[in-house]
Amino acid sequence: MLHQEENTDLFDALNEKGENKYIVLVDDDVITNRLHQMLIKKHHSDKKIALFDDPEVALGYIKENNPDLILLDLHMPEIDGWKFLHMMEEHNIFIDVIIVSSSIDPRERLRAKSFMCVKDFYVKPLTSEKVKQLLED
Template sequence: MTQIKKRQIAVLDDDQIQHILFRKRATQLALDIQLDFFEEPETLLEFMKSNEVETIISDLNLESMSGWLFIEVLFKTGFEGKLFIVTASIIPADRTKAKKEKRIQGFYEKPLSDSDLIQILTA
């Protein structure tokens, strides 16, 4: 019998509290997904060398490199999955830039509403 593979979703946020909240809320939805959490973009990029990631949910405010630099590096790797921005950034230019970038599926502000979370995790 063939085993159905869970959708692989990576969450990049340097705030561990956000990881805990995100995992708890996602678990309550009982979706058939595999969530992996990363605090540093470099760690996620290394993980992707040996793991297939279908969806990435990234903050823009990261310590080791900006979220925009991470996105630039990510697309240079040939990533063809879905990318969502979930951030506390209130800078209008961030939203505008995300909307212009066709490879970004959505821009969401923290805290995520339940409907936004469902929309991201089921996309």
């Protein structure tokens, strides 16, 4: 299921101008997506946010649009975050990704570093401080 705050035409127009680009959130947990959206909006009300609970739909959307950043969960049914990252590579999508996962396994952090697009790894849930930090970097 796709949840978008703005319609696709508006995102396309904003991207062509290079203004108010946006963030894509990919997490099978709709509540987590909404929580992270609220935290981002609290600190960066100008950011446009597209929410996806289906990684395959998200990938199709990302291929057609050019978000500034993708926040990606790792543990999702059918297409997990690892497969999603491989699919991004296969489609030559080079957008910065921040992993947002409930995992505290150091092996997953190490594995995440093997993907050039992965810029950081945060443990869920995001907090106000983490959101400020990730959007200022």
